[in-house]
Amino acid sequence: MHYHCRPSWMIKENQVTDESLFLNRRKVLAGMGIGAGLALTAGAATALPAESSFAQPVGLNEVFGDAGRQVTDESISSSYNNFYEFGSSKGIQDEAQALKSDPWTVTIDGLVDAPFEISVDELISKIGVEERIYRHRCVEAWSMVVPWVGFPLAKLVEMAKPLSGAKFVRFQTFMDPSVASEQRASWYPWPYVEGLTMAEATNDLTLMVVGAYGKVLHKQFGAPMRLHTPWKFGFKSIKSIDRITFTDERPVGFWESLQDREYGFWANVNPEVPHPRWSQATERPLSGGDRIPTRLYNGYGEQVAGMYGDLPTEVGERFWR
Numbered sequence: 570m571h572y573h574c575r576p577s578w579m580i581k582e583n584q585v586t587d588e589s590l591f592l593n594r595r596k597v598l599a600g601m602g603i604g605a606g607l608a609l610t611a612g613a614a615t616a617l618p619a620e621s622s623f624a625q626p627v628g629l630n631e632v633f634g635d636a637g638r639q640v641t642d643e644s645i646s647s648s649y650n651n652f653y654e655f656g657s658s659k660g661i662q663d664e665a666q667a668l669k670s671d672p673w674t675v676t677i678d679g680l681v682d683a684p685f686e687i688s689v690d691e692l693i694s695k696i697g698v699e700e701r702i703y704r705h706r707c708v709e710a711w712s713m714v715v716p717w718v719g720f721p722l723a724k725l726v727e728m729a730k731p732l733s734g735a736k737f738v739r740f741q742t743f744m745d746p747s748v749a750s751e752q753r754a755s756w757y758p759w760p761y762v763e764g765l766t767m768a769e770a771t772n773d774l775t776l777m778v779v780g781a782y783g784k785v786l787h788k789q790f791g792a793p794m795r796l797h798t799p800w801k802f803g804f805k806s807i808k809s810i811d812r813i814t815f816t817d818e819r820p821v822g823f824w825e826s827l828q829d830r831e832y833g834f835w836a837n838v839n840p841e842v843p844h845p846r847w848s849q850a851t852e853r854p855l856s857g858g859d860r861i862p863t864r865l866y867n868g869y870g871e872q873v874a875g876m877y878g879d880l881p882t883e884v885g886e887r888f889w890r
């Protein structure tokens with residue numbers, strides 16, 4: 570049992586491009602107009618530190634090319650982050666720069682044909698990347714819209730060759746208290762862990778993210794590779810992943826292990842199920858303006874609702890939490 574200091578967010582308001590194009594993903598190409606997302610936020614990035622760009626423009630996947638809302642200005646989304654390894658405030662941008670995200674190797678193990686390690690660069694070069702504009706809804710009731718760059722997790726699952734007994738995918742963040750100061754705090758169950766069912770992991774929407782706004786991922790966004798499951802609350806979208814394990818046991822997430830009534834495994838966005846301490850009916854866009862209504866599955870029901878129709882009763886009763 571962990572003694573737990575409640576973090577601020579727990580108490581507040583309340584087209585795939587040719588692989589050769591990515592072999593040098595850290596080549597800085599100053600002044601490139603990259604991707605639709607960047608075009609929408611033109612002029613926003615000038616105050617940000619220079620970041621590495623993909624060597625060539627990333628193709629926009631038109632199916633996910635319009636989130637129906639204004640893309641959040643990069644200067645806002647990249648300076649308001651949850652990355653508890655680097656602190657419990659939203660302003661962890663500077664601390665996160667300590668993360669050594671290149672080179673980076675991911676271990677794929679558990680119930681697979683043969684475990685292996687692979688670098689993020691190799692994953693990008695083998696699978697390729699595309700841009701998708703997704704809505705993101707945090708359990709704290711704020712939201713943003715980000716043009717992510719990544720590849721479908723389903724492609725990585727295919728590469729891993731899971732055995733028939735694999736029912737879940739468990740993701741783990743790096744563990745290095747020498748760079749992530751908060752990992753020295755023993756009341757947290759480090760490292761950060763999250764999990765998905767195999768159906769969720771192979772759903773079309775589920776994205777392994779390696780970039781945003783046309784550039785290699787900012788460290789504070791969870792460089793070099795993080796998950797994004799836009800129909801679930803943001804805490805499911807685990808950052809800086811260095812281990813992916815196929816398992817027959819349901820993984821217990823970082824926040825779930827601290828407060829299972831508030832941050833459960835399923836965590837599907839549902840405006841009708843309040844968090845025990847605040848309503849989930851509306852959300853505050855980080856880009857400003859009035860609060861807006863929250864939508865079931867964050868508006869992605871068409872893609873994901875089918876996965877939840879035949880859950881066993883006990884799980885079905887709780888699948889929002």
Ligand code: MTE
Pocket residue numbers: 646649650651652653654706707708742761789790791802803804805806807808809
């Ligand atoms: N992953 C790790 N490793 N550590 C974290 O603290 N926070 C989660 C999620 N992934 C978190 C994490 C939460 S609560 C949210 S809302 C999103 O990351 C925030 O992503 P963003 O900073 O890119 O907005």
